[in-house]
Amino acid sequence: MEDEKIYVVGHRNPDTDSICSAIAYAYLKNKEENTEKYIPARQGKINSETHFIFKYFDYTILPHLIQDAEGKKIILVDHNEEDQSLKNIKKADVLEVVDHHNVNFSLGKPIFFLAEPVGCTATIILDLFKSKNITVPKHIAGLMVSSIISDTLLFKSPVTTQKDRIAVEKLLKIAGIENVKEYAFEMFSAKARIDKKTAEEIINCDLKEYDFNGVKVTIGQVELFNLDKIYGRKDEIIASMKKHIECRELKSFVLMLTNIDEEYSDLFIVAKKVCTIERIASAFGTQPQYNTVSNLEGVLSRKKQVVPPIQEVFLKKYSVNK
Ligand code: MG
Ligand code: MG
Ligand code: MG
Numbered sequence: 001m002e003d004e005k006i007y008v009v010g011h012r013n014p015d016t017d018s019i020c021s022a023i024a025y026a027y028l029k030n031k032e033e034n035t036e037k038y039i040p041a042r043q044g045k046i047n048s049e050t051h052f053i054f055k056y057f058d059y060t061i062l063p064h065l066i067q068d069a070e071g072k073k074i075i076l077v078d079h080n081e082e083d084q085s086l087k088n089i090k091k092a093d094v095l096e097v098v099d100h101h102n103v104n105f106s107l108g109k110p111i112f113f114l115a116e117p118v119g120c121t122a123t124i125i126l127d128l129f130k131s132k133n134i135t136v137p138k139h140i141a142g143l144m145v146s147s148i149i150s151d152t153l154l155f156k157s158p159v160t161t162q163k164d165r166i167a168v169e170k171l172l173k174i175a176g177i178e179n180v181k182e183y184a185f186e187m188f189s190a191k192a193r194i195d196k197k198t199a200e201e202i203i204n205c206d207l208k209e210y211d212f213n214g215v216k217v218t219i220g221q222v223e224l225f226n227l228d229k230i231y232g233r234k235d236e237i238i239a240s241m242k243k244h245i246e247c248r249e250l251k252s253f254v255l256m257l258t259n260i261d262e263e264y265s266d267l268f269i270v271a272k273k274v275c276t277i278e279r280i281a282s283a284f285g286t287q288p289q290y291n292t293v294s295n296l297e298g299v300l301s302r303k304k305q306v307v308p309p310i311q312e313v314f315l316k317k318y319s320v321n322k
Contacts, residue, residue, distance in 0.1 A: 006095060007041040007064065007072055009086065010121075011079035013207050014042050016050045016150040018078040020143035021121040022063055024136075025077055025098060028125065031134050038075070041066045043086060047205050048197075049150060052190035056183075057142040057175075078121040080105040080113075083209040083216075098124055100151075100159075101303060119164040120151035126167045141174035146187060153223070153260050154184040157300045188260060192224045199233060199240035203255060209248075210307065212314035218244070219310070221256040221302050227266060230257055234268070238291055241270045252276050254310065258300055265300065267293040283309035 008026040010018020019042055026038040040063040046054070054060065066072070069085070069092035076097045081104045082089055096112040097105065100121050105113070116124050122144040129136050136144070148168050152160040155168075168180070177183050194202055207220030224230060230237065241253045252271035259265070267284075269277045269291055281288040284296055299305045 004037050006038050006075060007066055008038055008075040008077060009041040009043060009066065010077050011084040011208065012043045013204060014044055015047065015206050016053060017121050017147040019046055019050050019063060020147040021077045021125055024122060024125050024140050024144050027140055028129055028134055032132050039064050043067060047191065048193060049187055049191035052187055053143060053146040057139045059139050059143065083211050100124060118161045119157065119159040120148040122147035123164045123167045126171065136174055138174055138176060141171045145171035145175050145177065149184045149187060153300055156260065156263060158304050159301050188223065194229060199236040202237060203240050203244060212311045215314045216250045217310065218250050218253045219302055219306060221258055223258045223260050225261045227257050227259055238268060238270060241268065245270060252280060254280060256302060256306055263298055263300060265296045269293065279313050280310055283313040
């Protein structure tokens with residue numbers, strides 16, 4: 001029965017955590033209530049990293065693809081902002097939220113809302129498994145540990161907490177992964193392979209829309225071992241970013257090019273006005289050079305190191321204009 005189903009879904013342009021936490025949490029809820037009504041869902045294609053993880057653990061069931069939330073019962077994982085959620089999320093019955101991002105959510109009723117400032121949703125879900133005394137099966141442990149490795153860039157990202165490290169240790173054992181560094185390297189390599197991707201696929205791989213007090217900004221991230229190849233395709237990528245903001249009526253697009261080996265990010269920035277590009281660059285105390293801000297040392301996390309300074313700049317601008 002359609003109305004009995006409850007979809008557990010992560011954010012748009014799903015990353016590994018959004019896919020795997022939806023699977024893990026739906027599993028947990030089904031076990032807890034001895035039902036099958038919780039359906040893992042996704043809002044789009046899985047990325048090449050998640051694809052690698054599924055293959056590694058021989059997991060073949062893709063989460064159910066949904067795009068419109070109208071009339072559906074929904075549980076949100078790995079996000080809570082409307083701009084990152086399903087179409088018509090306001091017309092859905094949102095039952096729960098489990099997330100590790102900035103809270104920007106309101107609903108006309110009390111719900112189970114669990115947000116913790118840890119590196120990954122899967123870390124929070126592991127706690128729920130424990131508190132409900134439900135065993136984590138091997139493949140779910142594999143998906144969960146991969147989520148934490150992905151979101152924390154194997155603990156390099158400043159989003160990492162002690163709790164994430166402990167969760168990884170526990171989950172690795174269950175998943176049967178002996179060498180976490182080797183496994184993480186394989187995972188990141190799967191994501192970093194951009195040769196066969198179109199510019200559009202590259203910019204869409206991991207992007208999120210933000211509404212900074214009425215100003216719509218998209219911030220994407222590409223994680224690579226070195227940035228040479230992406231610079232080799234800069235014109236094509238900038239053109240694709242421009243097209244993206246035209247189509248979606250966004251003010252600007254910031255693409256983080258993160259070198260996970262050397263631990264820094266460059267930014268490609270496009271905006272409808274040149275002064276906006278300058279303003280975004282100013283959030284990092286620098287001037288843009290041909291749509292680029294270079295060498296932001298130690299910058300690995302969008303939510304901790306890129307979103308807050310840009311948000312501050314836009315809020316300032318907004319209040320000045322008002
Ligand atoms: Mg995510
Ligand atoms: Mg996450
Ligand atoms: Mg990420």
